[in-house]
Amino acid sequence: MNSEFIAFFILSVMAIGGAVFMINFTRVIHMALALAFTFLSIAGIYLQLHAEFLAVIQILIYTGAISILMLFGIMLTKNHEELKSSIAPWHAVLSFVGVAAFFGVLMWIIYQTPVISEPSDGEGWTILQLGERVFTEYVIPFELASILLLVALVGAVVLAKKEEK
Template sequence: MQWNGEFLAFFLLSVMAIGGAVFMIHFTRVVHMVLALAFTFLSIAGIYVLLHAEFVAAVQVLIYTGAVSILMLFGIMLTKHRTSDHSDSRSRHQLLSFVGVAAFFGVIMWVIYHTPFSGGKAETAKYTVANLGEWVFKQYVIPFELTSVLLLAALVGAVILAKKERDA
């Protein structure tokens, strides 16, 4: 294992991603959970940059960090939610959760270190951003447009439901 800048950046970004996910699970306020989730998404986008997948990193930032996080915040603001915190003692539950996560981590690390990975190079010449755009807008244009219509219908339905709740 070499300690170079790329390894250090990957280590920091992965710790930030895992930390954001742990904070998202640990927080009790929904807004804090969304911010921790956005932090996790940004860290994952940084990992994509390290993998030289700049397009995927940009899509990660635009779609997940931007759109999904903002959509979650709008959903929180449009719905009625309780702001009271429930601070019941969950120490036994937390201990069992920690033991389960530690065991799962151990199994995953054992599988990673005992799995032989091939060192072959992937053929990336035909998987470019231009080809992706060509596939989406030529071969898959109907599913792409149907997805956008479905998302628009969901947005209109959410606004109508929020307006009905506010009027009641």
């Protein structure tokens, strides 16, 4: 057991813990913060895999932009907290059985899929080539995605303004 394994174990437990907290929290703000915590943990795993570019993108786009956009949308819309009805015991058991069955099928598929990888020649995409490709060939889809996010943000503002009246 080396330090790399210990770091991976800690980061993976943090990512899974953040996801579990996100599911179990009742306040939406706490859910968004738990999701940001999960995103940061995943960025740490990317760093451990020597994918520094993906780690920085994970922090910038998901942890920064998406989490802030979610918090902004939550703050703009009025969140009426409703009382949760008590969950029936049979519902919890049925949910557990469904999740266990899904997990079993997923693990069976993973173990049945052959993992064949060919040795890499060391030449692949560099960040410079990726940036040139995104901003030359794929500049229109890139800009359309940013416009879509902007329209979603404006839509949230319009919906929040309509609720005040």
